[in-house]
Amino acid sequence: MRKVTAASITQAVVHSFDGAADPRFRHIVERLTHHLHAFAREVSLTPEEWQAGIDFLYRAGRISDEARNEFILTSDVLGLSSLVDLLASGSGATERSALGPFHADGSPLLEVGGDLKRDNDGEPMLVRGRVVDAAGLPVPRAQLDFWQAAVNGKYWQQDPAQDPHNLRCRMITGDDGAYAFTTVRPAPYTVPYDGPVGDLLRAGGRHAWRPAHFHFIVSATGCRALTTEVFFADDPYIDSDAIFGVRESLLVDTRLSTDAALAQRHRLPLPFHSVEFDFRLSR
Incomplete structure (x- = not known):
């Protein structure tokens, strides 16, 4: 993968899951990868904005427990x-x-x-x-x-x-x-x-x-x-x-x-x- 570029990385990630045994899993991961990468390209996501998103997920994990699931709540408020x-x-x-x-x-x-x-x-x-x-x-x-x-x-x-x-x-x-x-x-x-x-x-x-x-x-x-x-x-x-x-x-x-x-x-x-x-x- 030494020749990965911004234009080729999406297909490289998709093909890395070619060995998945479950075809439904493979399809979902493939489409998720396509849409995530398309989103990053569409909004010209910066490293700082990417870090803010990762921090959001980290904080969601930290605050979740048996009585509260911040990931479900995130899914809820985003519809x-x-x-x-x-x-x-x-x-x-x-x-x-x-x-x-x-x-x-x-x-x-x-x-x-x-x-x-x-x-x-x-x-x-x-x-x-x-x-x-x-x-x-x-x-x-x-x-x-x-x-x-x-x-x-x-x-x-x-x-x-x-x-x-x-x-x-x-x-x-x-x-x-x-x-x-x-x-x-x-x-x-x-x-x-x-x-x-x-x-x-x-x-x-x-x-x-x-x-x-x-x-x-x-x-x-x-x-x-x-x-x-x-x-x-x-x-x-x-x-x-x-x-x-x-x-x-x-x-x-x-x-x-x-x-x-x-x-x-x-x-x-x-x-x-x-x-x-x-x-x-x-x-």
């Missing part, structure tokens, strides 16, 4: 996470949206109709709906993996005062595909703003706010798993989500209910608010 979700959304299925950096395995099981609000501050509400397939038929024994931020805008990983199982659960639907639980309405919050991603947003004149939302991973035998979010249509940040996760089809309206029997069943005050959302899975 890459959302683009991948949009490309992966199946025809006829509920649209995908961000996983985010605060999902945790091992959430406790909660029976259908169970209570997640417990002693949390905030407005209590009923969340319910069904899991159906692309034809609208109920999906029996579907699993919902749910998590949300508290009324202070923080997930349990960010707030030592919260129990590690606070405001998260797994739920298995019955044969009718129905799910229901009580919780509190989450608040809008800012994505972590104290690291390199915060510097990126400030440099771009952007805010760090996300509209209030619920997270779900919905899965069932014979269906494609769905990772998505559900948003409140009246949230002030619904049209300026810092990570571009909002979809028109994922908006819900809160309804004020005076159904005394329903309130008694779920131990809710009258009147109470509820939201309904049906998840559609593709097979």
Whole structure:
């Protein structure tokens, strides 16, 4: 490679991966190399700017831990996470949206109709709906993996005062595909703003706010798993989500209910608010 030049280096790097056994890996690395090199040429990237980019990645690694992934956050605020979700959304299925950096395995099981609000501050509400397939038929024994931020805008990983199982659960639907639980309405919050991603947003004149939302991973035998979010249509940040996760089809309206029997069943005050959302899975 002693004769590598600015004109030939891209192909030299691409050919260095010719021995890769996995053709998909080889294709992805080849295209990534082409686009990275094309970017450097297009903007006439200087050594100082390259160093600033490397420093950003170094700082992202330093600040990441089990409770925070600055690399996912970088992907989020640049819209890459959302683009991948949009490309992966199946025809006829509920649209995908961000996983985010605060999902945790091992959430406790909660029976259908169970209570997640417990002693949390905030407005209590009923969340319910069904899991159906692309034809609208109920999906029996579907699993919902749910998590949300508290009324202070923080997930349990960010707030030592919260129990590690606070405001998260797994739920298995019955044969009718129905799910229901009580919780509190989450608040809008800012994505972590104290690291390199915060510097990126400030440099771009952007805010760090996300509209209030619920997270779900919905899965069932014979269906494609769905990772998505559900948003409140009246949230002030619904049209300026810092990570571009909002979809028109994922908006819900809160309804004020005076159904005394329903309130008694779920131990809710009258009147109470509820939201309904049906998840559609593709097979």
